[in-house]
Amino acid sequence: MAFAAILGPLLYAGLVTFQLGAWSRAQWWLYDILTLRRHFYADIVKPLSPDARKTLVAAGSGTLFGLDGGAVTRATGETVLNFGMHAGLDIDLLLAQLDGFVDANDRVVMPLEFEHYSRTAVTDLSAETFLAFLYPYADAIPFTRLARLAAAAHPLNVLDGVGNRIGEILGTRPSPARPLATLLDDWKAARASGAPDDDHAPYDYSTMNAHGDKELMLQTPKDAEADMRAATTPAQPIVTPYAAGALADARKVVEAKGASLILTWPVIVEDDSGTIFTPEYWQRLIDLARAADAAGSPIHCDPIGAIVPVQYRYDTPYHVNWKGALVYSAGFAACLPQIDSQAFDWKSADAAALAARAKSRIAELKRPPDPLIFGYERNIRLLQTLNDAVLAAHAATGSYPDELPAVDPDIPVVEKGAGLFLPWYKTDGTDYKLVAEDPHDCFAVSEGWAPMIDPTRPVEGGCTYGFWTPGAADW
Secondary structure, eight states: OHHHHHHHHHHHHHHHHHHTTOOOSSOHHHHHHHHHHHHHHHHHHTTSOTTOOEEEEOOSHHHHHHOOHHHHHHHHSSEEEEOOOOTTSOHHHHHHTTTTTOOTTOEEEEOOOGGGTTOOSOOHHHHHHIIIIIGGGGGGSOHHHHHHHHHHSOHHHHHHHHHHHHHHHHTSSOOSOOOHHHHHHHHHHHHHHOSOOTTOOTTSGGGBOTTSOBOOOOOOOGGGGGGGOSOOOOSSOOOOHHHHHHHHHHHHHHHHTTOEEEEEOOOEEOOTTOGGGSHHHHHHHHHHHHHHHHTTOOEESOGGGGEEOGGGBOSSTTOBOHHHHHHHHHHHHHHGGGGGGOBOOTTTOOHHHHHHHHHHHHHHHTSOOSSOOSHHHHHHHHHHHHHHHHHHHHHHHSSOOSSOOOOOOOOOOSSTTOOOOOOEEEEOSSOEEEEEEESSOHHHHHHHOGGGBOTTSOBTTBEEEEEEOGGGTTO
């Protein structure tokens, strides 16, 4: 009996070891991202002086999709590397992938998704991903947390991995893990083509640039619209004992390298029902900040700087497209130089004031900020500029001008092939209508500028949007 009690665990440990790196239920596109990113980052840090400070950003896919490290680097002059991966992974695994890049004087900034703070146990994805491709970073994980990871691995998943490993050996189940050289060649080909194909998707490395950031030039897919009506809100504005322990261990790991660990806010995307404009929403964030502070891990920066308008979200409340990433990154860059001393002052925070500031920030961002990525942004900017001129003329003369004022329509936009839809204008001096027909990006416009959609002038496959007085609504 004693022999069996010893042999059983040893046999199971052997099976776990045998199947490490085998095909499993893990999300292998993350392996591709991680492999390429570490290659790119090794080239970025190579010329840096030994005392140069880096900022390494680690969190879930809100950071993967929502942070443009290159843009923050250009704005601050500090090397910023984006290690965002998946919110389903535990904090220790999000940190482990930084192994080899954290040096003395560096800052590790974590814009953790809200669910990290209320987590109570190791997630299934953590165990599966660790066994699949994060196990090489085991020495960067405290032993107690490593033991939790091992214990969380479901025996059926281990046996599945054993079967897949045998299949790899026999050549019947090829591994999805491709070597760096293969990934790099395919990444170069995908970037050179400039267009997606059947082998690539928004979630893979084909939308990643050489700085390791995703340049996702896509709008919300139709099949994802219904899943994104709510804002990203802490389900429970608490820090569980499990989360507090994970944060404390993470801090020890980072500080042992001579670096510092700083928490900040994740992407906060405007939702369809105006949740982020309510004091109740901001009270939950204040409560979360209070709980994090009590756990010894205060959240830093002004959360208003983390807000992104609804038109720039992609397929979940945490995923934004490239323009959304630039908006979030601008707020991140504004806080970064003094982030160490910029802990959110939850004691003095006022929920109603934060709600009003959130509304003001969104209003400012409704005039699309540079750089313009999408064609509809240029059309909106042009219409807004023309409308300002029409209103200025009315204020000066008491009537609307017969002709549109001259405005240079050549507004630079990144999106290739994005047409400029020339505006239609009509006035009788007392009322006016100024609209443009757009057959392409109407959903983004309806999300971000719903009052601009003209219901009286439908366009097949698209819409008409712009400005008008009540008396010209039916024109």
